Amino acid sequence: MVYIVEDFSITPWEAKGKIDYNKLIEQFGTKAFDETLKNELASLAGEMHIFFRRNIVFSHRDFELILKDIKSGQGFFLYTGRAPGGPMHIGHILPFYLTKWLQEKFKVNVYIMIADEERYLQRDDLTYEDATKKWAYDNILDIIAVGFDENRTFIFQDTEYISKLYPKALRIAKKINFSLAKAVFGFENSTNIGIIFYPAIQMAPTFFEKRRCLIPAGIDQDPYWRIQRDIAEGMGYYKTAALHLKLIPALTGIWEKMSTSKPETCIFLKDDEKTVSSKIMKHAYSGGQATIELHRKLGGNPEVDVSFQWLYYFFEEDDAKIKKIEEDYRSGKMLSGELKQILVEKINKFLTVFREKRENAKELVNVFKYEGKLAKQMWEME
Amino acid sequence: MVYIVEDFSITPWEAKGKIDYNKLIEQFGTKAFDETLKNELASLAGEMHIFFRRNIVFSHRDFELILKDIKSGQGFFLYTGRAPGGPMHIGHILPFYLTKWLQEKFKVNVYIMIADEERYLQRDDLTYEDATKKWAYDNILDIIAVGFDENRTFIFQDTEYISKLYPKALRIAKKINFSLAKAVFGFENSTNIGIIFYPAIQMAPTFFEKRRCLIPAGIDQDPYWRIQRDIAEGMGYYKTAALHLKLIPALTGIWEKMSTSKPETCIFLKDDEKTVSSKIMKHAYSGGQATIELHRKLGGNPEVDVSFQWLYYFFEEDDAKIKKIEEDYRSGKMLSGELKQILVEKINKFLTVFREKRENAKELVNVFKYEGKLAKQMWEME
Structure with missing residues (x-):
């Protein structure tokens, strides 16, 4: 079963010209993710993840x-990650669902930094303990709750796994001089020397296997992979591939x-039902009219209606249903409050399941970090 | 027994003005190592190492x-190191003897990076394997052959011990921005990002203990410690102390x-007796006259006579004997060839013993790196 809804492609960011995804493709020198x-x-997958059906994946390398x-049977591996400095919100977690889907469909390894x-x-205001203990854990x-394959997934904290990352990062670092790093990452004189070295660490996992690495990420992360692609083949590895997701x-x-620091802009994975409802009712930007009559x-x-956009992005998977919602809203048959209510219910349903999975995740931390089949292999890696 | 030879202080570098050690003290803002x-x-030590007697230690912090x-009983710890990229020569190893002497006298821990x-x-021409395997081993x-206390000495390779160094290095790196690093270490646009981060790694061991760290080193290494001294107290540690040795x-x-790349400039620890003899006879710069008659x-x-300087620096420990050699050479009673012959014999005697200790060192590598009392503690360090 393949769902591709060709005639249904709402791209509000492009329409509004605030984020012009075609321009981004041009600017970053990537390719549009096309129909072919x-x-x-x-x-190959037998079905399609919503991110492909809805053109959330807009670009690739x-x-x-x-x-x-x-097709050749060589396979590939997935690499993604998270820098822990606070609670995760909906925007952080959704890309992990794409990664999980790809793992499920192709039975591949996933490395999560x-x-x-x-x-x-x-972050000046973040202590070492808060980053490496509290928020990392x-x-x-949250990431485990997404439901990755415990024997094909390795979750590693840089400060714990550095003994294996450092040798690879050194080989990479030797090929990146300050000019290049400055040009690509915009480093300044005030940038600390840890941040300057860090790109070499971030690139290291792309060399975990002698297969092609696929990275689902925002296109803003592309600079890391552009350097990786410049040096990979000279080091005997593959240039990394990427899928770029809309924000x-x-x-x-x-x-x-x-933004984590502006709670009204996002739904945290730990927000309770009342908070979700009140945030959406109060803060979700509406595309509706000023009065019911006008609407x-x-x-x-x-x-421009954020509730609709969130449903479209992820929370209403059914293509027929989202199309109906769009039509009813556009025609005035559906009111903003009703649309918001649909999102509230969808998100609360999602978070109820998520909370349970998150609770169960506590017993799986050691499996994903140390004891699962892939994790074990990676700790034994030379 | 204390040997301090007050009236005997040959300081050729100062005399010649090529290396003005007083100027270095002023320039680096350190203090002269004075009689007090x-x-x-x-x-306190009950005797004096030759480096103090001969004013080889000329400056300190x-x-x-x-x-x-x-005196208070708090004690201190010693930290020194070596970057392995080739065979070690006499100039590399001698400072380790001072470190060993300090350890012996004060029963303190020594950390060797x-x-x-x-x-x-x-080094562009150095492979990862040659640095981290061949030359490191x-x-x-060579370092073990010096004779450190196996339960009070920890020898660690950065690429192996990085899991413990990295957390400390990160805390340090966060306090050093590129401007500062550039000003202090002279980094350029062509410097790779690994080198830029490395100072944070080199500083990390100064925070191994909540006691004062003492570093015997060339004054050219002082910039690392100047930054350490700026940030240490804010991080709850001591400013590191240093002893600066003449070259x-x-x-x-x-x-x-x-220079390792110019074999005629140095005696390698692995040079055999014939090579030692031939290098000194052929290459040792002589302060003698053109003919025996003139001499x-x-x-x-x-x-300016290098053979004399080497005897003075380390190889003729007996103050009375070195004084006699100086007088005889200065008066013309001793010829250059005779002076060279003394050095050849001294070095070959030293290297014969050294070779045997080096052979025995093979069985001690695991002790100093992993199994000795201090090594074990350091691998268990949180």
């Missing part, structure tokens, strides 16, 4: 080679970014 | 506080530096 790729992936590696030192080095529970907008407006007459605008 | 310190150290810590990654990152044998000159001339008449100049 989608169809081929769909036929070398994904056609990943498809080739799948908990870049505790990165966040510690970046907290975020790992899920802030509750407060489609041109804003969710019935003129209809709402789903392109 | 010498006398106090002598009375906070050594008066080290003496205070000895094998900065394998530093050398690897610095080779140099460790032992190259065989080929007192204003040159021994008998005018006498030699020990200030």
Whole structure:
């Protein structure tokens, strides 16, 4: 079963010109994720993740080679991560569901870096203990709750796994001089020397296997992989491939970014039902009209309505249903409050299940970090 | 028994103005190692190492506080190291004898960093394996041969011990921005990002104990410790103390530096008796006259004669004997060839014993790195 909804492609960010994804593709020198790729992936996977159906994956590097590696039987591996400095929100966790889907479909290894030192080095107000103990542990529970394969997934904290990362990072670091790093990452004189070295650590896992690495991430992470792609083959490895995801907008407006430090912009994975409801009702930017009368007459605008966008991005998986919601909202048949209510229910349903999985995750931490089949192998790696 | 030879202080580098040690003290903002310190150290140690008697230790930071810590019973610890990229020569090993002497006298811990990654990152022609395996092992044998206390000494390779170094290095790195690092270490745009981070690694062991760290080293290493001294107290540790040693000159001339890549400038610890003899006879810069007749008449100049300087620096420990040699050479009674012959014999005697100790060291590598009392503690360190 393959779901690709060709005639249904709402791209509000492009429409509004605030984030022009075609421009990003041009600017970063990547390729658009086109219908040919989608169809081929769909036929290999047997179905399609919502992120492909809804064009959330908008760009890529070398994904056609990943498809080739799948077909040839060589396979590939997935690499993603999280820098722990606070609680995770919806925007942080959703990309992990794409990673999990790819793992399920192709039975591949997933490496998840908990870049505790990165966040510690970046944030003046964050203690070493909070980054490497408190938030690392907290975020790992969230990630495990997504439901990765415990024998094909390795979750590692940089400060714990550094003995294996450092040798690879050194080989990488030797090939990156300050000019290059400065140009690519925008380092300044005030940047600390830990941050300057860190890109070498972040690149190290792309050399965990002598297969192609696939990284699902925001396109803003692309600079890391551009350098990796410049040096990988000279080091006897593959250039890393990537899938680039559109940003899920802030509750407060489609041109804003969710931010942990502004709770009204996001739903945290730990928000309770009342908080979810009150945040969405109060803060979710609405595409509706000023009065019910006007709304019935003129209809709402789903392109700027954040509740609709969140449903579209992830929370209403059913293509027929989301299409109906869009039509009803646009026509004025559905009111903003009703639309918000749908999102509240969807998110609370999602979080109820998530909370339970998160609770169960506590017993799986050691499996994903140390005892699972892949984890064990990685700790024994030379 | 205390040997301090007040009236005997040949300081050829100062005399010649090529290396003005007083100027270095001024430039680096350190303090001269004066008679008061010498006398106090002598009375605490019960005797004096040749480096103090001969003013090879010419400068220091906070050594008066080290003496205070000895007297109060708080104690201190020693930290030194080596970046392995080739065979060690006489100039590399002699400072370790001072460290060993201090350990013996005050029963303190010694931490020896094998900065394998530093050398690897610095040298384009050095492979990762050569730095971290071949030369690291080779140099460790040389260091063990010096005779450190196996339960009070920890030898660690950065690439192996990084799991313990990294957390400390991160805390340090967060306090050093690129401007500061650039100003202090002279980094350029072409410097790789590994080298830029490395100072944080090199500083980490100064925080191994909540006691004062003493580092015997060339004054050229002082920049590392100046930064350490700026940040240590804010991190709850002591500012590191240091002893600065004069350079032992190259065989080929007192204003040159021994260099591994120019074998004629140095005696390697693995040079055999014939090589030692031939290098000294051929290459040791002589302070003698052009002919025997002239030499008998005018006498030699020990200030520029490298053979004399080497005897003075380390190889003729007996103060009365070195004084006699100096007088005989200066008067013309002793010829250059005779002076060289004394050095050949002294070095070959030293190396014969050293070779045997080096052979025995092979069985001690695991003790110093992993199994000795201090090593074990350090691997268990949180």
